[in-house]
Amino acid sequence: MVDVAVIGVGMIEWGELWQKSLRDIFVEAALKAIDDAGVDRVDSMYVGCMSSGLFVGQEHLGGVMADYLGVVPIPSTRVESACASGGVAFRQGLMEVASGMSEIVLVGGVEKMTDVDGGGATYALATAADQEYEVYNGVTFPGLYAMMARAHMDKYGTTRDQLAQVSVKNHENGSKNPYAQYKMKLTVDQVKNAVMVADPLTILDCSPITDGAAAVVICPVEMARKMGKQPIVRVAGSGQASDTIALHQRKDITYLSATEVAAKKAYEMAGVGPSDIDLVEVHDCFTIAEICAIEALGLVEKGKGGPATAKGETALDGRIPVNTSGGLKSKGHPVGATGVAQIVEVTEQLRGESGPRQVKGAKRGLAQNMGGTCASAAVHILEVA
Numbered sequence: 610m611v612d613v614a615v616i617g618v619g620m621i622e623w624g625e626l627w628q629k630s631l632r633d634i635f636v637e638a639a640l641k642a643i644d645d646a647g648v649d650r651v652d653s654m655y656v657g658c659m660s661s662g663l664f665v666g667q668e669h670l671g672g673v674m675a676d677y678l679g680v681v682p683i684p685s686t687r688v689e690s691a692c693a694s695g696g697v698a699f700r701q702g703l704m705e706v707a708s709g710m711s712e713i714v715l716v717g718g719v720e721k722m723t724d725v726d727g728g729g730a731t732y733a734l735a736t737a738a739d740q741e742y743e744v745y746n747g748v749t750f751p752g753l754y755a756m757m758a759r760a761h762m763d764k765y766g767t768t769r770d771q772l773a774q775v776s777v778k779n780h781e782n783g784s785k786n787p788y789a790q791y792k793m794k795l796t797v798d799q800v801k802n803a804v805m806v807a808d809p810l811t812i813l814d815c816s817p818i819t820d821g822a823a824a825v826v827i828c829p830v831e832m833a834r835k836m837g838k839q840p841i842v843r844v845a846g847s848g849q850a851s852d853t854i855a856l857h858q859r860k861d862i863t864y865l866s867a868t869e870v871a872a873k874k875a876y877e878m879a880g881v882g883p884s885d886i887d888l889v890e891v892h893d894c895f896t897i898a899e900i901c902a903i904e905a906l907g908l909v910e911k912g913k914g915g916p917a918t919a920k921g922e923t924a925l926d927g928r929i930p931v932n933t934s935g936g937l938k939s940k941g942h943p944v945g946a947t948g949v950a951q952i953v954e955v956t957e958q959l960r961g962e963s964g965p966r967q968v969k970g971a972k973r974g975l976a977q978n979m980g981g982t983c984a985s986a987a988v989h990i991l992e993v994a
Contacts, residue, residue, distance in 0.1 A: 610707045613844045614833040615991065617646025617826030618953040623941035624790045626820035631665050631721040632677045634822040638946075639678050639717050642824035647836065651826070652711040654678075654685040657698030657718035658945035659980075663733035665721050674717070691737035692894065694718065695948025696978030696987030699825070700847050703989075706827050713832075717824035718949035730818050734944070737981040739855035751815055751895070753856050753982050755807035758897035761863040762809070764912065767900065769809055771915030773800035775896035776813050776938055778924055783935020785966040790819050790941030800896075814896040819941035823950035830994060842959045845881070845973070846990035848874030854984040867986040868905035868977055875975070875988040876907075883907035886990070887971040888958055889929060890951035892979045893936040899923075902977055903931060906988075925966060933958060933966050948978035948987060955991050 619641025621634055629637075635656070643651065654675060662668045668687075675685035688698035695718030702716040722730055735744045738753065761767045777797055783789040795813060803811035833841050850870035856862050876882055883906060891906070893899035900914035908929050909917040917923060923931035934940050934954040937947060955974035957963050973992040979985065 611709055612830040613703055613706045613827050614830045614838065614994065615825050615827050615842045615844065615952065615956045616833050616836065616838050617642040617648070618956050619645060619824040620788045620950060620953050621822055622788050623819050623821030623943060625723045627723070631661060631667060631719060632673060634721065634820060635674050635717055635719040636678050638822035638824040639715060642715065642826050646826035648713055648826060650713060651680050651683060651715045652713050653683055653705055654680065654715045654717070655698040655702045656685065656687045657695035657949055658687055658720060659689060659691055659694045660733045660736060661721070663736065665724050690985045691980030692892065692944045693948060693978045693980035693985045693987050694945040695950070696976065696989070697849065697948070697985070699949060699952055699989065700849055700987055702827055703844055703847055706829060713826065713828045715824060715826050716949060717822060718946035719822040720943035720945040721820045722818045722943060723820050742855045742857065751807040751810055754895040754897055755810045756856065757862050757901065757982070758809055761897060761900065764863055765915070767915035769801060770797055771919045772809065772814060772896040772900070773797040774918050775893060775899045776800045778918065779893060779932050779936040779938040782925055782933050782966055783939025785964065786935045786940060789935045789939050790817060791939050810895055816894045816937035816942035819943040821941055821943035821946045823946045823953050825949060825952050825956065840960060841994040842956050842991050843994035844989060845992045846875035846879030848872060848878070848988045850986050852984050854981060856982050863901065864911065865901050865905040865979065865983040865986065867983045868902055868979060868988065871986045871988040872906050872977070875990050879990040879992070881973065881990065886929065886973055886975045888933055888955070888968045888974045889931045889977070890934060890954050891931055891936070891977045892947070893932055893938050894942060896938070899931065899936065906975065906977060925968070930968050933963065933968060948976070951976035951978055952989065952991070959991060959993050
């Protein structure tokens with residue numbers, strides 16, 4: 610298998626991008642990645658997107674984006690795995706380069722979520738849950754994650770303040786990220802006293818509705834060396850796994866089993882363990898999701914995610930910085946783009962290009978992206994070669 614490097618990254622500022630279309634924001638991010646890579650061709654392309662048909666009425670994104678990026682007739686494929694679409698798209702691109710089928714592959718993620726009203730967005734997002742057993746009975750994702758939070762609190766003693774601290778930390782990081790949708794800082798009291806969405810989660814425990822895109826360019830490590838890329842960021846590990854789509858069918862709704870399995874595969878491939886990771890981007894669609902994710906990744910003991918967050922272990926200057934980008938909570942969550950944006954953040958950190966949110970001496974980072982309540986998960990480990 611060919612070793613693969615990330616040689617180009619591209620991001621745009623995320624938010625409510627009323628003046629730009631779905632194709633506009635994808636092409637903008639893709640061109641930035643291509644320019645950053647310094648390449649004059651792309652052999653193949655993957656587009657991570659959850660539900661462009663429901664959000665903007667446009668399907669067939671492989672063809673649409675290849676057309677508007679001006680790279681036809683290369684193969685271009687749309688990848689869908691709910692909110693893990695970006696991470697799974699990256700994995701597909703990785704496998705294409707690693708197999709030797711292509712040399713230079715562009716992987717992008719995109720979602721335009723604000724062109725529908727709140728009800729339309731809720732409907733589109735709910736398609737990632739079990740329609741017959743969850744959605745039909747009126748459960749939305751805030752409700753599902755609220756049940757996970759309440760169960761975690763009952764089982765491990767996780768507190769409301771510890772949940773809120775996830776949001777406070779991520780907004781602190783996001784305030785330093787020029788691409789973030791919400792750059793304001795928060796306090797624990799502000800999070801706790803915000804409008805209740807699903808007890809115990811307030812609106813400030815929830816990631817926002819976002820328009821956004823991100824892109825990366827990958828190629829063989831040896832090609833990157835010949836191009837003079839420094840430092841070379843190598844994809845050391847990759848893992849993907851699935852779980853039951855309905856929350857009630859799981860043995861333990863407080864634990865993200867698919868993340869654990871995907872992480873074990875990535876750790877094994879990279880030949881490292883949790884203690885070897887310098888920074889992590891996790892899928893904090895809700896504050897409880899980050900706590901569950903760091904436990905499933907083996908970064909903290911099961912049930913200790915809340916206390917670890919409250920103690921500052923996951924802060925920018927902590928033992929294991931988590932969501933240096935601001936995460937989904939502050940940076941935003943255009944669902945199809947999130948997984949690719951995580952790769953962008955980890956790559957920039959390993960290059961030493963993250964400015965005021967730079968993790969000192971970062972040599973290895975991990976990205977965890979999941980769909981729904983983690984019915985699908987993708988984990989990638991990147992390192993300086």
